[in-house]
Structures are given as C-alpha cells and as structure tokens.
Amino acid sequence: MRGLKLLHAQIILHGLTNETLTLGKLISFCAVDDAGDLQYAQRMFDQIPQPNKFMYNSLIRGYSNSDDPIDAVLLFRRMICSGLSPNEFTLPFVLKACGCKSAYWEAVLVHGLAIKLGIGSLVFVQNALIAVYVVCGLIHCARKLFDDITDKTLVSWNSMIGGYAHMGNWKEAFLLFRKMREWGMEPDGFTFVNLLSVCSQSRDLDLGRYVHFCIEITGVKIDIIVRNALVDMYAKCGNLHSAQAIFDRTQEKNVVSWTSMISAYAQHGSIEVARQIFDQMPGKNVVSWNSMISCYLREGQYREALDLFNKMRNSRVVPDEATLVSILAACSQLGDLVMGKKIHNYILSNKGAYGVTLYNSLIDMYAKCGPVVTALDIFLEMPGKNLVSWNVIIGALALHGCGLEAIKLFEEMQADGTLPDEITLTGLLSACSHSGLVDMGLYYFDRMGVIYRVPREIEHYACMVDLLGRGGLLGEAIELIGRMPMKPDVVVWGALLGACRIHGNVEIGKQILKQLLELEPHSGGLYVLISNIYWEAQRWEDVKKIRKLMIDRGIKKGRAISSIEIDGCIYEFMVDDKRHKISSSIYAMLDQLTDHLRSAGYLCNISSVFFEAEEI
Secondary structure: OHHHHHHHHHHHHOOOOOOHHHHHHHHHHHHHOOOOOHHHHHHHHHOOOOOOHHHHHHHHHHHHOOOOOHHHHHHHHHHHHOOOOOOOOOHHHHHHHHHHOOOHHHHHHHHHHHHHHOOOOOHHHHHHHHHHHHHOOOHHHHHHHHHHOOOOOHHHHHHHHHHHHHHOOHHHHHHHHHHHHHOOOOOOHHHHHHHHHHHHHHOOHHHHHHHHHHHHHHOOOOOHHHHHHHHHHHHHOOOHHHHHHHHHHOOOOOHHHHHHHHHHHHHOOOHHHHHHHHHHOOOOOHHHHHHHHHHHHHOOOHHHHHHHHHHHHHOOOOOOHHHHHHHHHHHHHHOOHHHHHHHHHHHHHHOOOOOHHHHHHHHHHHHHHOOHHHHHHHHHHOOOOOHHHHHHHHHHHHHOOOHHHHHHHHHHHHHOOOOOOHHHHHHHHHHHHHOOOHHHHHHHHHHOOOOOOOOOOHHHHHHHHHHHHHOOOHHHHHHHHHHOOOOOOHHHHHHHHHHHHHHOOHHHHHHHHHHHHHHOOOOHHHHHHHHHHHHHOOOHHHHHHHHHHHHHOOOOOOOOOEEEEEOOEEEEEOOOOOOOOOHHHHHHHHHHHHHHHHHOOOHHHHHHHHHHHHHO
16 A cells, blocks of 8 residues: 555646546555555545546445445445446445345345346346345345346356355255256355355254265365365264364364364363363454353353453453453353443443443343442433343343332333333233232233233243232132143242242142142252241251151252452352361351350341251
8 A cells, every 4th residue: 555655646746636547546456455445545536526437336346345335335326426327347236235234225226226227137236136135134036036047157046045045944045056956057165155054054964964975076176164164064963073073184274163163062061172172273363252252151151251251351352242242141140240340341431333232231230230220321321222121121120129110111111112022021020029019910911912912921920920929819829820821830839839938838838849849859949948938937847857858869959159249359158168268267257246146145046047048
C-alpha cells in the first residue's frame, strides 16, 4: 500500500486525476487485493465526480468480502441512482452481500432486476441466486432455480448440495450427488466437504465411510479442508480411532484440525486428552480457546474454565462474545461474583457491538450470584430483548422470591408483544410458589392452555404441587397429582415431600417416600430428607431405621460444598474440612463460639443445627 499511495500522490501532482482507467485500477487493487485497503479505496472513489461501472463493481466486490457486506448493497443502490446499469459482474457480488446478511427482499429485487436486464439466465448470476436463497432458508426457491439452469456448472451442483447439507437433509443431498455423477459431472473437494457435513450432522458413520471411499476412488485432491471434514465426521460419529489416524497423517495441520480433535475427545468425556492436545497446539486463536473452555463447561469443571480464561488473557488473545458468554455461565455456576463483575466491566470498557445473548448471560450471572437488582437494571437498560431475556429475568425474580415483581414483568412482556412459552410459565409459577401467591399461581395455571396456548408439562405440575404444598394445601396438592395426565416424576414427589417437612406431616411423607424410592432407590438426598422429617418430629426410632436402611443398601449421602468470598477470592469447604492452611485457627474460633452459645442456653438449638448441616 505504501508504493500505491506514492503512485497516487504522483497522479495528483501531475494533474492526472481525470485518467479514469488508471484510477479504476488503483481502486480495484485497494478494494480486491489482500494487500489492499478498502477504506482508502472508498476515499479515492468519493473524490471522483462520476465513477464508472468498473469502479463501482470493484468497490462492491470489496465490500461483499468484508466484515460489513451490507455496504455493498448500499453502494449498489447508489450506483442505480447515479444512472449506471449493473452488469453480470455486479450482481453476483451484490447477491453475495445479501446472503451474508440474509437480506431476502433485497435479493428478490436483484433477481427481478437481473431478469429485466436480460442477464438472469447467465449461469454465474443463477449460481449466486441459488447461494443467497439457500442462506435465507428458501431451499425450494433455490431448487426451482437450479432445475431451470440448462448448463449447470460444478458450482451449481455444489451450491445446491451445500444447501441441503446446511439443512441437514442428507437424503436430498445424496440423491443430488448421485444425479450429478449420472450427468457426468466430476465432484471436487467442496462437494465432498458438503456431504461429510451431512454425515456429521446425522451421526451416520456408514454414510461417512461411503463418502470417504468415494474420495479415495475418485482421486480428488485431499487438501486440509477435506481432511478436517473427515476428522470432524469420524469424531462426531464416535470413531475416534479413525479421526486420530487422519489427524496424525495430516502433515500441515491448521487451527481447525487441532480444534476438531479437541472437540472430538471432549465430546466423548476424555477431557484430559483434549487438554493435552490443546496444550500441544503450536498456535491458538480465539476459537481454539473457546473450544477448550466449552469442553470444561460441558463437563461441569467451571473452575478449570475460569483458570483457562485467565491463561487466555495472559496470552494476549482477545476474547469474543462466545468467550464472555461461556465465562459468565461458569461464574453463574460457581457463584463467583468477583469474576462476573470483571467480565461486566470488560464489556462496558470495550463498548463492542454485543448481542442480546451476552446481556442475557449477564442477567443470569447477577441473578445467580446474588444482586438481583443489578440483573433487573441490566434487563431494563438492554437495547433489545428477546423471549430468552424475559424468561431469564422472570426466573431470576422467582429465584429471589420476588413474586409480585415477576408477575408485573410477565404482564409487561405481553404488552410488549412477546408471547410466553413453557419456560416463561415455569418461571412465573415458580415465582408464585416462592412468594406464597397461591391464588395468582392457580390463576395463571388455569389460563395456560386456553389463553397462552402453552401446554402443561410435568415441570408446571411440579411448580403447582410445590405452590400448594408450601401453602399448606397438601390435600389439594395430592388431588392435583392424581389428575396429572402423565406419571409423576421424582421432582413432583420431592416437592410434595418438601411440603410435608415444612408442615411436619410425617404420615403423608412416609407414603411419598415409597413412591420416591421406587423412582430413585439409590438417591441419598431422599433418605436424608425423610430422616430430617423424622428428626423434626422427634421420632428417633424412625431416624435410626432410615440410617440403617442407608447402610444396608450402601447408600452414601453426598457431601455438600459451601463457598465463601474473602478479598476477591472464592474458598470452598466441606464438613470437617482440614484443607485450609489456617483450619486449626478456624475450628478453635468455632469452638469458642460454641462454648459461648452453650453458656447462653442455646445448646439444644446448636445440636439441631449441627445435625441438620451434617445430614444435608
């Protein structure tokens, strides 16, 4: 670009700015060449009083390949308004830009213009139209156009097969592939990559092996793109051995190759092997880091995900929106408000064009980490809301027992024109349950099918059983269970058992226990729950029987983990935990507090609390 700018300066100094051919070549280089500068091309273009068709075409082509392709469409409109008629070199790149932004109506207008100008039947214009219709999800329009092409090129076949592959329609993709061979058209690497993509989506190993066999017998050049597609197909179809073999035979691996293998092992639970491969990668981009972070999230290893994120920042790799969403999810699970706030500050300081998904993740993080007011503020200030946004904030208010606020937002959601779904109603009923709003819960439950057109699922019945049970209406809760159109699951019975504990109803609790133990005979939490009911009713013999039953069946209760934040660090601990370096001092302080409480006459309550903590 430095040499080109010097050349441009000489053109200006010598008064040659009217040489349209020369300026057109300069604009073309800046707009199209990898070493060019699209913004510099635009500035040159703007200084020309009457740009010609070649200049417009060059700049449109440049924008169609840029990060903001919609500028190509805007420039195309400017070209039409200037009185210049587009040609066969203009329209394919305009259509490509329409496809990148799923600008369906713009593509239809361009299609009509192409027919009007008499260039709609040119094969490369038709190929571009097929591609844009596929991206916009109009596969039937693309197929009609494809069938009308007299002289189909390899690009035509690949575009159509790729469209079916994008939809996951393996049957049509392979039928078209067979028809392609019957017409004597030889496939290339892109054809096979599309077919392998279908096999990966459908997890069809036999079909994938067939494609691999076709690649071998046709003698198609197996470049890095095809090899990566083969690795991905074998990995997603569960054949790690073949995926690893192809990966090992690949001489020049790229980031996609490494990332495919990381994902392959992670999806099969081999998180340690995935991390070993990740550590061996010679060069990592943001996609590689995101892939490994996602692996830890899927396996529930949230602390490891945060540690890896810190290493990513130290490696000076800039996180993208997908990274931030993943890390906020980890913070939500760990209750790590400190890291969550750091991510929020990072988002505010960068002022990027972040999407609604990231704001939804922020709301969820704050809600689960405590400050529900902050979550509500973000929701109210976010630029655009979708159904997930409303569901997240209603669920957040439900979690914190803000039932009336949740109901208010639910009504605002409908006024906003957003229709609720089953998740919305689950959050709303849960909010009513946690706030003791029995009448409101019954009101919304009755209106679900008739007014909101949301079918009642087992989650909604569980919320209602919990609502009635907490309100002391155990008889009505049992009656509702009897009217359920599906068989009650452990959540429904567990909600009723929890209500029995709240109201000290031992007899109903005993009957429920039989149902629960049939569903989950090895769940330690259920035994602990009924044991606590007996303990609070002072039925010591029944407590002993439950404990003996647990021992006889070899059932162990899970050890609860608590966490505490001190000076920005999260510390985890369990009952009788001695791992902390000052644990002896901590227990000494607890002993002093216990002695102090005993002397004040709180011995009975202390015993009850300690038993409760041990059981839970």
